[in-house]
Amino acid sequence: MLTAEMNEELTRVGPGTPMGELLRRYWYPVAFTRELEDFPVTRTRLLGENFALFKTPNGRYGILPEACPHRKASLAYGVVEPDGLRCSYHGWMFDHSGTCLDQPAERDETNFRDRVRADAGAAQEMGGLVWAYIGPAPVPELPRFDVYVMDGVRDVGWAELPCSWLQIMENAVDPHHVEWLHGRYFEFIGRHQGFTAPASFGKKHEKVGFTAFEWGIIKRRVVEGASEEDDDWKIGHPLVFPYNMRVGGGGIEQMQIRVPIDDTTTRFMLYTTHAPDGGVFGDQPTVPDYEIPWRDDNGHHITNYVEGQDIMTWVSQGAIPDRTTEHLGRSDIGVTMLRRMFKEQMKIVADGGDPLGTVREPRERIDLPCEKNKFHAGAGFALDFMSMGSTCFSPQLEELKRLHIDAAARVQPQAAAS
Amino acid sequence: MNTARRPAYAADAEHHRRDAPRYCPRCGCDLVGTGIAVEFWEGTNRVFHTWCAACRWTGDITPMTQMVGHEPEH
Ligand code: FES
Ligand SMILES: [Fe+2]
Ligand SMILES: [Zn+2]
Numbered sequence: 001m002l003t004a005e006m007n008e009e010l011t012r013v014g015p016g017t018p019m020g021e022l023l024r025r026y027w028y029p030v031a032f033t034r035e036l037e038d039f040p041v042t043r044t045r046l047l048g049e050n051f052a053l054f055k056t057p058n059g060r061y062g063i064l065p066e067a068c069p070h071r072k073a074s075l076a077y078g079v080v081e082p083d084g085l086r087c088s089y090h091g092w093m094f095d096h097s098g099t100c101l102d103q104p105a106e107r108d109e110t111n112f113r114d115r116v117r118a119d120a121g122a123a124q125e126m127g128g129l130v131w132a133y134i135g136p137a138p139v140p141e142l143p144r145f146d147v148y149v150m151d152g153v154r155d156v157g158w159a160e161l162p163c164s165w166l167q168i169m170e171n172a173v174d175p176h177h178v179e180w181l182h183g184r185y186f187e188f189i190g191r192h193q194g195f196t197a198p199a200s201f202g203k204k205h206e207k208v209g210f211t212a213f214e215w216g217i218i219k220r221r222v223v224e225g226a227s228e229e230d231d232d233w234k235i236g237h238p239l240v241f242p243y244n245m246r247v248g249g250g251g252i253e254q255m256q257i258r259v260p261i262d263d264t265t266t267r268f269m270l271y272t273t274h275a276p277d278g279g280v281f282g283d284q285p286t287v288p289d290y291e292i293p294w295r296d297d298n299g300h301h302i303t304n305y306v307e308g309q310d311i312m313t314w315v316s317q318g319a320i321p322d323r324t325t326e327h328l329g330r331s332d333i334g335v336t337m338l339r340r341m342f343k344e345q346m347k348i349v350a351d352g353g354d355p356l357g358t359v360r361e362p363r364e365r366i367d368l369p370c371e372k373n374k375f376h377a378g379a380g381f382a383l384d385f386m387s388m389g390s391t392c393f394s395p396q397l398e399e400l401k402r403l404h405i406d407a408a409a410r411v412q413p414q415a416a417a418s
Numbered sequence: 419m420n421t422a423r424r425p426a427y428a429a430d431a432e433h434h435r436r437d438a439p440r441y442c443p444r445c446g447c448d449l450v451g452t453g454i455a456v457e458f459w460e461g462t463n464r465v466f467h468t469w470c471a472a473c474r475w476t477g478d479i480t481p482m483t484q485m486v487g488h489e490p491e492h
Contacts, residue, residue: 324434
């Protein structure tokens with residue numbers, strides 16, 4: 001339970017709010033690179049603000065507030081030129097740093113131009129996504145987390161959800177929900193819809209643990225039949241502060257991304273790199289992406305796959321849940337710990353420091369701890385994961401299954417044949 | 419019998435507002451706005467997980483109405 005003020009503080013992400021200031025210290029994916037290949041300028045919304053995102057012919061990305069400093073027309077409808085973005089209304093032109101290069105209707109000697117700036121952010125490409133930083137200088141390094149830069153076959157599902165990103169992050173430190181939402185409930189829906197839910201998700205949790213580390217919180221669990229020697233406890237997987245969760249197992253490596261678009265809208269993305277041992281990975285000139293359906297024609301949630309179940313809970317909690325009337329228990333300590341971590345990091349930012357996970361030195365690749373043998377379920381996890389999760393909507397589902405089956409056959413020829 | 423429905427858990431929210439610690443038990447700083455107190459329930463206890471932004475004290479505060487001991491096997 002929280003006071004209304006505390007709930008408010010934790011969920012407001014706009015400029016000038018304590019949470020908004022904290023969240024502005026991180027890079028976010030704001031578009032797929034293919035979008036700017038199709039058309040070199042687009043509108044994007046992040047942390048309650050609108051931006052024009054563009055790519056100049058030399059391949060450089062830029063991000064400017066959507067409203068032109070002149071008379072506020074949308075720069076998302078601007079003209080992309082070699083040196084930057086020109087407003088289509090009166091032709092004012094801005095470069096990647098926000099410097100005004102041209103005001104065609106003004107007399108040149110007035111130096112009016114030097115007195116106008118667009119408040120530019122920074123943008124760059126990684127792993128088929130365009131990433132943006134809209135916070136204060138100095139711009140930190142874009143963290144090159146393993147899933148975005150490793151070899152493998154990429155597959156990205158996404159959905160725009162009408163709720164705050166915070167409740168989705170709270171779900172990332174809530175291991176118990178797996179056994180109920182993806183266990184008992186899945187089985188119940190399966191019984192009524194005529195399919196068999198994967199047994200590994202329903203395993204009873206005997207113990208859960210949380211450890212703060214340099215990128216966030218590592219979540220650990222011991223499920224029935226397993227021990228503290230198993231990956232689920234020994235390695236676990238992390239909530240990557242402040243808006244991701246890294247999961248994986250069975251040759252599937254995934255970042256679950258929750259971009260706060262505004263207080264009550266979240267861009268949910270499942271960035272998956274399929275990299276089974278023994279896998280042979282072809283070229284992927286563009287990273288395929290697809291929208292994950294989560295509501296049917298009647299407006300009901302689609303709950304016969306894992307993430308559809310998660311989405312049902314997040315969205316049904318409300319745009320911003322009323323945390324003044326919730327009832328937390330001891331099993332919610334992960335949630336409690338996360339809220340405290342947000343407060344701690346807000347304080348660090350208010351004091352002028354770099355919050356958790358700020359990267360100041362370039363690093364080629366940042367490996368995150370993540371269990372390989374998930375739920376003590378062996379290699380069957382990968383196939384369950386694909387057919388019972390959002391990957392079932394992927395246009396490359398069949399190829400991905402084949403990739404895992406062939407890889408397994410290469411690594412363990414006898415086991416695959418039997 | 420009064421069957422009128424009342425706003426769900428309004429009393430719990432009110433108790434939280436009344437009982438959540440306002441000052442840091444260590445340095446006495448104001449927790450409201452700067453620190454955090456998250457309430458969770460365990461058995462009959464209401465536990466306030468508390469963090470002070472001024473001195474970084476972190477701990478659980480459990481109000482009680484009765485001291486309960488235990489009797490070892492003998
Ligand atoms: S049991 Fe947790 S939300 Fe209902
Ligand atoms: Fe889940
Ligand atoms: Zn204190």
